[in-house]
Amino acid sequence: MSRDILFEVNFFLHSFLLGIFITFVYDGFLILRRCFRHNIFFISLEDILFWIACALGVFYMLYRENNGILRWFAVLGATLGMWMYKRLVSTYWVNFVSACIIKTVQFFLKPFTFIRKKINLFHLFIRKKLMELFKYGKKKLTIQLKIIKMILCKQREKKESGHGKKSGIPQKTSK
Numbered sequence: 001m002s003r004d005i006l007f008e009v010n011f012f013l014h015s016f017l018l019g020i021f022i023t024f025v026y027d028g029f030l031i032l033r034r035c036f037r038h039n040i041f042f043i044s045l046e047d048i049l050f051w052i053a054c055a056l057g058v059f060y061m062l063y064r065e066n067n068g069i070l071r072w073f074a075v076l077g078a079t080l081g082m083w084m085y086k087r088l089v090s091t092y093w094v095n096f097v098s099a100c101i102i103k104t105v106q107f108f109l110k111p112f113t114f115i116r117k118k119i120n121l122f123h124l125f126i127r128k129k130l131m132e133l134f135k136y137g138k139k140k141l142t143i144q145l146k147i148i149k150m151i152l153c154k155q156r157e158k159k160e161s162g163h164g165k166k167s168g169i170p171q172k173t174s175k
Helices: 003-035 040-066 072-161
Strands: none
Touching: 003 040, 003 072, 040 072
16 A cells, blocks of 8 residues: 555544544543533533533644644544444443442442431431420410410409409498
């Protein structure tokens, strides 16, 4: 083969491998997203940074390999590498690594989960006892309030009926 054709095949192979690498790195983001929940802001930020890094990587490869000239087979090689990796490896790799990370994290967090459950049970016990105490105190205070109201009402009735009051009518005294 001529030197030019070997150069083009080498360039195509590098494009193909770059496509595989780009998809592999993106799978890393997918694994992290499966293991640790992200909100939409951080997902968008990760995607923007990823695609900027990809653009810089593709530009560097094109600049280094082909003096910055974009060739159709470079695009074809990268696309083919991405497609083949996605079809043959990606799903299995993401599922396997995600499961391993999740199982590992769960294993190491299991003692903390046990402790957290015991603390929650203790918290619920204390809360229940405080609620019972609150209800008991409320009941006692309600009874005391009713007693005070009854006493005040009786005193008011005595004052209004004239008991304990000197009236303007002279009373007879016995001797």
